[in-house]
Amino acid sequence: MEQNLKEQRVVRPCFRCEYCCMQAPCSYGEIIDKHCRFLKIDDPEAGTYKCLAYYEIRETEDNIMWPFFGSGCSSPLFNTMRDEVIRKTKAKNGIS
Numbered sequence: 001m002e003q004n005l006k007e008q009r010v011v012r013p014c015f016r017c018e019y020c021c022m023q024a025p026c027s028y029g030e031i032i033d034k035h036c037r038f039l040k041i042d043d044p045e046a047g048t049y050k051c052l053a054y055y056e057i058r059e060t061e062d063n064i065m066w067p068f069f070g071s072g073c074s075s076p077l078f079n080t081m082r083d084e085v086i087r088k089t090k091a092k093n094g095i096s
Contacts, residue, residue: 011072015089016048017081020074028057046088047081 014020021029021036029036042050051057054069076082090096 012076014071014073015082015085016042016050017079017085018049019079019081021049021051023075026057028053045092047085048089 018035018039021039022031022034025031025036029038031037036051038051038053039049040052042048051069058069073079073082
């Protein structure tokens with residue numbers, strides 16, 4: 001039964017929209033003016049962000065894959081920030 005549940009789990013890709021970090025920052029994060037101080041805009045046209053502490057966190061934590069890095073989007077429903085990044089990315093790449 002447990003194996004079947006794992007096989008059925010759907011993982012939505014992360015579009016680096018900043019939503020999750022704003023809702024529940026990781027233990028390294030620090031919210032300043034409604035944004036994590038480690039998040040910086042990566043692609044202004046698409047509206048994506050990158051974590052400036054990523055490599056430091058990976059090194060500090062002995063390169064263990066932490067759930068907040070690379071695990072996909074945990075909040076795809078009603079996430080207008082994510083929807084906007086997807087829309088802008090498609091437009092940037094000529095996809096309708």
